[in-house]
Amino acid sequence: FEKATGFKLTDFPSQVLLGPLKIRYDDWQRDNITNLVRRVYYSIKDTKPEVAVSAAVWQRHRYYFALIKQDWVRWVREGILDFICPMDYTADNETFAQRVQEQVMEVNGQIPIAPGIGAYLLDDEWQFVEQVKIARDLGADGFVVFSYNIAPLKDFLAAIKLGVTSQPTDPAHLAPHIAFHLIDGVRLKDMPIVYGAGDTVRIAAVVSLGLLPRDGVQEVRLALQWERQEGFDQKVLTEGALRPDGLSKGATVRCIAKVPEGTVRLVARGIVRFADGAAQPFVRRGPFVKGIPKRELNKLMESLLPFRPPSRVPRPIIGIVAEGWNAERFEELFRRWGTVFFVKVLEPAYWQAADVLVMPPLRDLREMTYQRAMALRDWVEKGGRLLLLSEACGYRAHPNLFPEVATVKGEQAIARLRNRLQTLTIDARTLLLQPANGKVRWRADGSAVVVQGKVGKGRVVMAGVRVPPQGDEPTWQGWKQLLPSLID
Numbered sequence: 001f002e003k004a005t006g007f008k009l010t011d012f013p014s015q016v017l018l019g020p021l022k023i024r025y026d027d028w029q030r031d032n033i034t035n036l037v038r039r040v041y042y043s044i045k046d047t048k049p050e051v052a053v054s055a056a057v058w059q060r061h062r063y064y065f066a067l068i069k070q071d072w073v074r075w076v077r078e079g080i081l082d083f084i085c086p087m088d089y090t091a092d093n094e095t096f097a098q099r100v101q102e103q104v105m106e107v108n109g110q111i112p113i114a115p116g117i118g119a120y121l122l123d124d125e126w127q128f129v130e131q132v133k134i135a136r137d138l139g140a141d142g143f144v145v146f147s148y149n150i151a152p153l154k155d156f157l158a159a160i161k162l163g164v165t166s167q168p169t170d171p172a173h174l175a176p177h178i179a180f181h182l183i184d185g186v187r188l189k190d191m192p193i194v195y196g197a198g199d200t201v202r203i204a205a206v207v208s209l210g211l212l213p214r215d216g217v218q219e220v221r222l223a224l225q226w227e228r229q230e231g232f233d234q235k236v237l238t239e240g241a242l243r244p245d246g247l248s249k250g251a252t253v254r255c256i257a258k259v260p261e262g263t264v265r266l267v268a269r270g271i272v273r274f275a276d277g278a279a280q281p282f283v284r285r286g287p288f289v290k291g292i293p294k295r296e297l298n299k300l301m302e303s304l305l306p307f308r309p310p311s312r313v314p315r316p317i318i319g320i321v322a323e324g325w326n327a328e329r330f331e332e333l334f335r336r337w338g339t340v341f342f343v344k345v346l347e348p349a350y351w352q353a354a355d356v357l358v359m360p361p362l363r364d365l366r367e368m369t370y371q372r373a374m375a376l377r378d379w380v381e382k383g384g385r386l387l388l389l390s391e392a393c394g395y396r397a398h399p400n401l402f403p404e405v406a407t408v409k410g411e412q413a414i415a416r417l418r419n420r421l422q423t424l425t426i427d428a429r430t431l432l433l434q435p436a437n438g439k440v441r442w443r444a445d446g447s448a449v450v451v452q453g454k455v456g457k458g459r460v461v462m463a464g465v466r467v468p469p470q471g472d473e474p475t476w477q478g479w480k481q482l483l484p485s486l487i488d
Contacts (some may be wrong), residue, residue, distance in 0.1 A: 001016070001025060001052070001488075003415025004028055004031075005028060006010070007021065008150060011250055014280045015047070017163070017408065018400050018403035019376055019400065019401065019403050019423045020373035020377065020399065020401055021100075021370075022399040022400070023368060023369065023370040023373055023399050024200065025369065026066060026399075027070060028360040029069040029072045029321060030069045030070070030074075030255065031075055031268050033069055033070060033071070033137075034071055034074055034075065034078075036077070037075050037080055037081075038080050039316070039392045041053050041080040041081065041105070041326055042080075044476065049211075049214065049455065050112055050148055050211050050212070050213060050214070051211075052082045052083065052173055052174075052211055052338045053080075053082050053437075054083045054084060054085055054173075055075065055081055055082060055085065055257060056074060056086075056087050056116060056144075057070060057072040057085065057086050057087065058070055058072075058086070058087060058125075059088045059089070059090075059099050060099070060104075061073060061086070061088055061106070061286070061362070062100075062102075062105070062363060062364040062365060062366060063365060063397055063398075063466070065365055065366055065367075066365035066397035066398070067328065067396065067397040071432040072084065072086075072148055072425075073106050074219075075167045076107055076110050076111055076314060077294035078108075079111070080234065080386060081111060081113050081152065082111060082112075082114040082173050082210070082211060083113065083141070083142075083171075083172070083173040084103075084107065084111060084112075084114070084117070084159050084245075085101050085113075085114050085116050085145070086099065086100075086113070086114050086115055086116060087116045087118075087175070088100060088103075088115045088116055088117065088118070089116060089118025089120075089121055089146060090118060091116070091118070091121040091122055091127070092121065092359045093127070093130055093131060093134060096115075096117075096131050096145060097109070097134045097395050098137050098275075099115075100115050100135050100140060100279075101138050101179045102190065104138050104139045104140055105190055105191070105192075105288065105412045106191075107268070107470065108288060109180055109265075109285050109286035109287045109320045110179075110290075111173070112139055112141035112142065112172035112173045112284075112285075113140050113142075114140060114141060114142035114143055114144050114172075115140050115143055115144070116143075116144040116145075116146050116156050116210050117131045117132065117135070117143055117144065117145055117146070117158055117248050118146055119145050119146060119147065119150055119153060120147050120150045120367060121148065122154075122156075123220075124152070124154045124200060125152065125155045125158070125159035126159065128160070129159050129160055129163070129380055130305065131143075131193060132160055132164055133164075134404075135347045136161070136251065139265065139285060139288070140312075141172035141173075141221065141283075141285060142171060142172055143228045145157075153446065155316065160448065161433045162450055164303035166267055168279070170282065171377075172210075172282075172283065172284065172285075173210075173284050174211055174280075174282075175210060175211075175212070175213060175272070175282035175283070175284055176207050176208065176210050176212060176220050176222075176247065176270075176272065176282065176284070177207070177208045177209070177210030177211075177284075178205050178207050178208075178210060178284045178286070179205070179206040180203070180204075180205055180268075180286035180287055181203070181204040181205070182207070182266070182287065182289070183201060183202040183203075184201065185264070185289070185298075186202065186300060186301070186304075189364070191483045192287070192289050192290040192467060193287055193288065193289050193290070194238045194289075194290050194291075194292060194297065194300065195259040195289065195290070195291055195292075195293065195297070196292065196293070196297045197259060197260065197261035197262075197291035197292055197293055197294075197315075198259065198261070198291065199258070199259050199260075199291070200256055200257065200258055200259075200260075201256070201257055201289075202254070202255075202256055203224065203254065203255050203256070203257055203266065204252055204253070204254050205224055205252065205253045205254075205268060205286075206250045206251070206252050207220065207222070207242055207247060207250065207251050207252070207253060207268075208239075208247055208248070208249075208250045209244075209248060210249050212272060213274075215250070215261075215277055216274050216276070217244050217247065217272060217273075217274060217275070218244070218245075218273045218275045219241060219242065219243060219272075219273045220241070220242045220247060220268065220270060220271075220272050220273075221239070221240070221270050222239070222240055222242075222253070222268045222270030222271075223236050223237075223238070223239045223268070223270060224236070224237045224238050224239075224240075224241075224253060224255060224266065224267075224285065225237055225266075225267055225269065225374065226257070226260060226264040226265070226267075226289075227265050227267045227269075228263075228264055228265075228299075229263060233259070234400075236258045238254075238461050239254060240253040245449065248430065254462075255349075259289060260291050261291045261292070261293075262290065262291060262406060263288060263289070263290045264288070264289050264290075264291075265286065265288050265289070266287055266288070266289060267283065267284070267285050267286060268280070268282075268283070268284045268288035269281075269283050271416065271485050277343060288289075289316050292435075297330055297383055299436055300380050303344070304344065304345075306345075306349045306352070306353070306355050307319070307341040307342075307350070307470065307471075308344075308353065309339060309341075309353050313339040313340055314337045314339050315339070315355060316337075316339075316355035316356050316487060317338060317339045317340075317341070317352075317353055317354055317355045317356075317383075318334045318337070318339065318340045318341075318354060318355070318356045318357075318358060318487065319322075319340075319341055319342070319353065319354030319356070319357045319358065320334065320340060320341070320342055320343065320358045320360075321343045321346060321358065321360065321362070321373075322342040322343060322344045323346065323362050323363055323364055323367050323392070324358075324359060324360030324361060324362060324363065324389075324392070324465050325359060325360050325469070326345075326360060326467055326469075326471055327342065327365055328416050328471070329471045329476065330358060330360060331481055333479065333480060334358065334487075335477075336488075337484055337487065338355075339354075341353070341354075341378035343357065346367045346372050347372065347375070348375045348379060348401060349372055351376075351379065352379075353384060354384070356385045356387060356487050357376075357379075357384060357385070357387070358387045358389065359386065359387065359388050359389065359392045360392060360467050361390050361391035361392050361398060361467060362392065362398065365398070368399065373399065373401050374418075375400060377401065377402070377455070378457070380402075380455045380456065380459070380460060381455055381456030381457060381458055382456065382457060382458065383456075383457040383458050383461045384417055384458045385458060385461075385487075386402075386458070386460045386461070387461045387463065387486055387487060388401075388402075388457070388460065388462050389405075389462065389463050389465075389467055390463070390465065390466045390467045391431075391466075393406070393408055393431060393462040393463070393464055394407065394408055395408045395411075398449065401460070402414070402453070402455060402460045404436050404453065404455065405435075405437065405438040405452075405453030405455065406433040406434060406435045406436055406438045406451040406453065407434045407435060407436065407461045408431045408432070408433060408434070409432070409433065410431070410432045411429060411430065411431050411432065411436040411466075411485075412429065412430065412432060412444075412445075412447075413428070413429050413430075414427075414429070414430050414444040414449070414465075415424065415427055416444065417442045417443070417444050417449060417450075417478075417482065418442065418443055418444070419441060419442050419443070419485075422479050423477055424448060424482055425477060425478060426465065426475060426477075426479070426481075426482065427474065428429045428466055428468075428475045428478060429465075429466045430444060430449050430464045430465045430466060431449070431464030431465075431466070432444075432448065432449065432464065433447075433448040433449060433451045433462055433464050434448070435448055435451045435453075437451055437453050437454075438451040438452055438453030438460070438462070439451065439453065441461070441485065442463075442482075442485075449463070449464045450462065450465075450482075461486050461487075463486055465479070465482065465483070
């Protein structure tokens with residue numbers, strides 16, 4: 001770690017387990033895993049280019065990125081996988097749909113994606129069929145079944161043979177590789193690339209052989225088109241016929257197209273003709289694109305600017321990190337005690353207007369980089385007030401950014417909180433804090449639950465009470481009573 005980063009450690013491992021340096025250490029661990037994947041990929045391609053390299057990866061990539069140091073979205077972006085199989089094993093169809101939608105949008109046509117279905121968890125073959133349908137409807141390129149040794153598997157496969165697998169097909173990755181490029185557009189997480197409806201966009205598709213045999217392809221014919229859903233409502237944008245000499249180096253198909261209103265997907269459909277006379281149809285799905293009215297596009301662009309409060313607004317001005325769990329619910333609660341805005345990007349320019357910055361546990365741990373953590377500490381040291389909630393205090397996948405205030409020593413269920421003046425009823429789980437230089441504000445069963453400490457000219461409050469996963473849980477009644485004391 002010291003050799004790779006230049007950091008000199010004087011107190012290992014404490015320095016890389018607590019404080020912002022943990023993030024840099026995690027980055028180094030992720031880099032090591034990515035380097036291994038990269039070496040495996042290129043070693044295989046140097047030996048047998050037609051061999052497919054895939055990975056079965058953890059489903060909650062935005063969390064396990066930090067917890068197990070697996071950055072599979074980077075592997076996709078770098079092109080060191082031919083297709084990806086997230087292990088979306090769950091018996092809850094709603095959870096399955098949520099996971100697949102996030103993953104399909106993250107991959108966004110860079111390589112094929114085949115979600116893994118945990119057949120061993122499902123009630124019957126019809127739930128299996130439903131999860132296959134969910135994956136197809138959300139734009140996945142296929143599916144993988146786990147596991148092969150369960151007794152009802154024959155019934156499961158017989159059920160999908162009535163529909164999805166009733167006809168022969170070819171896996172999406174056994175096709176030409178196509179890198180789709182669209183100029184401009186607004187690119188936000190969990191959203192298609194956004195344009196004004198009717199805008200013209202320059203499109204380039206770089207087509208190469210991919211996993212096709214190097215000496216057997218005679219011609220690749222394809223059409224680029226907008227598609228609404230699984231081939232319906234198509235609009236062909238351009239067509240091309242490509243020869244092997246161009247494909248070996250990467251042949252480019254270009255066009256200029258108008259963006260239709262609503263959500264479409266850029267798709268390449270075509271056929272590969274081989275020297276022996278055989279032919280193979282293929283589909284390669286590219287990025288999602290959304291056309292919206294110009295007025296909505298202007299509003300979207302304005303919403304991405306940092307918040308600038310008017311000269312006279314109720315104080316305190318409270319910024320809530322939009323990437324935090326239940327940020328919308330906290331915005332609703334804090335609104336009664338001041339002026340509230342969402343910090344949509346975790347960068348200093350976006351939180352500078354706040355008197356108090358509220359950070360719930362992050363939904364996407366990739367947002368907390370080492371540079372952002374250091375900028376946050378700098379802001380506090382210069383006088384900012386920071387409220388860290390639940391796991392954001394430094395628990396599990398979250399780094400502890402202020403170990404000089406307190407550290408997390410455990411977790412337990414509680415029924416009430418106490419301080420010198422009052423008792424609050426709150427039926428919840430909470431993190432137990434070990435104060436360092438901070439002072440205890442609230443306790444539960446004798447253990448510290450809320451700790452406040454000075455950092456430079458500023459102040460950090462750590463509140464260990466777990467954030468309810470849903471916005472309508474009874475625990476929120478306790479939060480309503482607790483929150484005013486955390487920002488005064």
